Amino acid sequence: MMLGGKFLTDRIDGCLYEDLDRLKRFRLMDDDFMSKVFDHNTEATQLLLSIILERNDLTVHSVEVQKEFQAVVGHSVKFDVFATDENGKPYDIEIQRADRGASPQRARYNNSVLDTYMLEKGKDYKDLQETYVIFITEKDVLKKGFPIYHIERKILETDELFDDGSHIIFVNGQYNNQDNPIGKLMHDFRCTDAEDMYYGQLADKVKYYKETKGGCNAMCKMMEDMRKEAAEAAAKEAAMEKATETAMNMLKDNISPEKVALYCGLSLEEVEKIKAENNL
Amino acid sequence: MMLGGKFLTDRIDGCLYEDLDRLKRFRLMDDDFMSKVFDHNTEATQLLLSIILERNDLTVHSVEVQKEFQAVVGHSVKFDVFATDENGKPYDIEIQRADRGASPQRARYNNSVLDTYMLEKGKDYKDLQETYVIFITEKDVLKKGFPIYHIERKILETDELFDDGSHIIFVNGQYNNQDNPIGKLMHDFRCTDAEDMYYGQLADKVKYYKETKGGCNAMCKMMEDMRKEAAEAAAKEAAMEKATETAMNMLKDNISPEKVALYCGLSLEEVEKIKAENNL
The missing domain is CATH 1.10.10 (Arc Repressor Mutant, subunit A)
Structure with missing residues (x-):
């Protein structure tokens, strides 16, 4: 197999030519790439959450990626991005390219597993923190053309919010109106080139991983490791x-x-x- | 201290006079008594769930009371009545006399803990069972006079149900219109005398625990044990x-x-x- 005149096993600075090519096509909408860009990146996470939650008073305290939470019985979950704010409120941010990965059951389950980590022994239920589960989906999974969908528990008989502090949000990655922050953000998530991005807080790291030797090496190593793991x-x-x-x-x-x-x-x-x- | 001419330490058939007096005043709305009546009582639980869920095709498969579920970190929950149906769907039924025990956060937390027991390793999220958390509250906690309140996740932008399979139901124990099944059921939950009850499936066990020697002994022993535990x-x-x-x-x-x-x-x-x- 040939590509651009080079064999696919050829390497440039230790990176497989094939992986460098793949890296060029990566967008923040690809969860592995997004995880790298957001890893311990409080600035980018704070930007993301501020836009999605329409808040300007939020301080992100910690960010971990591919963070695993164990359920009591069996099924554990791995959050693409797990952040906490200055009050210890937890945020799970998921990137989903396939519609089926963003099912209501999965959002519910992520929320539930998160909840069971949030109440210390002896604490009262009123101390249960608000939790946020945010799915950024490549397509408009909920299919109504909104840039963002807020899912909350409601009392059906009275049409009032139940106000239990559990929040699920779906962000429509297809949304393309760049006159507003969500539109700009989703545009940036679809970009393959840092130059085209609106938000410097995102572009900087994208540029690093795509255009510097250190960044490319890290990304290519990640791809090789992933393949190795899958092969093993x-x-x-x-x-x-x-x-x-x-x-x-x-x-x-x-x-x-x-x-x-x-x-x-x-x-x-x-x-x-x-x-x-x-x-x- | 005297009561009806007897010292409070006096016993009748091994039961403290004081406890027998207390037993007379017990109603299904009292969680300790309700737990006794519903313990392994699939018939009563099936009646209860059929009325609350307005279903006549439900078969209750198992019933346990005061069933403890451990959260991953710290806080565990104890369900007053935990039932499963023929498909393995779980139902948590809580009796709450105090309003504060029936907070939205508590309903949410019970639901979450239940969820984390429901998905076996390797199963897909679509296999996540529907769960029901039902609070029967002495007062109309949600304060709008409805006999029953259904709490479901909704997409606020579209006003559609999110359909994640997680159901919370509040039953208003104050509801007093006895022309319908919920009204009759709540009437029975407020009764101190089995004779006054509509539903034989509930009255039988109430009668047993209040009016037979074996039942009274069991109830009084439970009260003594509870006091002993609290004292210790x-x-x-x-x-x-x-x-x-x-x-x-x-x-x-x-x-x-x-x-x-x-x-x-x-x-x-x-x-x-x-x-x-x-x-x-």
């Missing part, structure tokens, strides 16, 4: 599948589970499970 | 307070933390903490 996971799964298949063949041929375990590098429990599940 | 907790707290006070006096008199710990039965860490917190 796939290899592990394939090896396990192969071992299971082999074990089944041997069990069918009446080889003892102990020997099968030894040959296939499986535990005896794993072999017994394969045996039971396949009625061998 | 209070005693423990008082002893700790006394020890702290004594330790402070000794530290002020320059007695070494080691000796203070020895005399007061505190750990050295506890004494050092008292010392630091009080600048001694």
Whole structure:
């Protein structure tokens, strides 16, 4: 495979040519790139939240990206950007390119997991902080053309807000009216070139990761690491599948589970499970 | 102290006279009594949920009372009645006499904790079950005279339901129009006498706990246990307070933390903490 006259395994300053090409096309709307740009970037996060929440009194205190929160049972969540403000209020900001990643159930679940981290033992429910779950979606997931959608609990009978302090916000990444801050912000999220961006607080880091040697190296390393991780996971799964298949063949041929375990590098429990599940 | 010619420490069939008197005044609106009546009582719970949710196709599968759910960090919740239906959907039913116990934040928090138990590892968000958090409140907490209030997340810009599967319901225990099922149900929740109740599914167990020897004994034992637990907790707290006070006096008199710990039965860490917190 050739691209611009270079083989795809060619490197420039340690970066794969292919990755540099990919990097050029990255926008803030791509969650991996956005995570890099926002990592510990209180200035960019404060700009983002101030525009989305229409506030000018907000001070972002901390920002972490790809922050994992464990649920009590099973399913954990990883927030693209997790920020807190000067009062300790938490903000989860998610970038979603695929519509299905921005389902109401997911927004609800993120909110719930966040809530369960927010009330210390012995505290009263009135001390439960307000929480914000913000989805920035590439398409207009809620399909009504609004730049932003506010989701709040309401009392249906009275049409009043329930006022429980739990806020979900969807920002429409397709919105293109650049006469207002949300439109400008979403424009910047769609840019591939820092030069075209309105907000310097965002453009600076975008420029760094796309146009400086240090930034490009960091981004390309991230892409290589991600591929490596994916490859390792796939290899592990394939090896396990192969071992299971082999074990089944041997069990069918009446080889003892102990020997099968030894040959296939499986535990005896794993072999017994394969045996039971396949009625061998 | 005399009551009806009997000392309050007098017992009838092992029950304190005072507790029997208290038992007579119990209504389903009292959470301890309600918990007893609904404990593993799928029939009563099914009746309750069918009326509140206006459904006649609901099958309650399991019912536990005073069921504790742990949050990831700190604050756990105890549900008065926790039920599941034939599809595994969870229902939290709370009885609240005090208005402050039925705050929006509490309803939100119960919902969130419940959610974090509902999604198994590897499952998709679309598999997240619907959850119901139902508060039956002695007074009309939301103050608009409706028999029932449905709280749902809505998209404010479009006035559409967000449809995230998270339901909060407030039932007004003051509602007194007995021409409809909710009115009849709330009437029954206010009854002290099983004879006056509309619903046999509720009256049977109420009768058992108020009017049979076995039921009365169980209720009175529960009341004694509760008092004992409360007394023990209070005693423990008082002893700790006394020890702290004594330790402070000794530290002020320059007695070494080691000796203070020895005399007061505190750990050295506890004494050092008292010392630091009080600048001694």
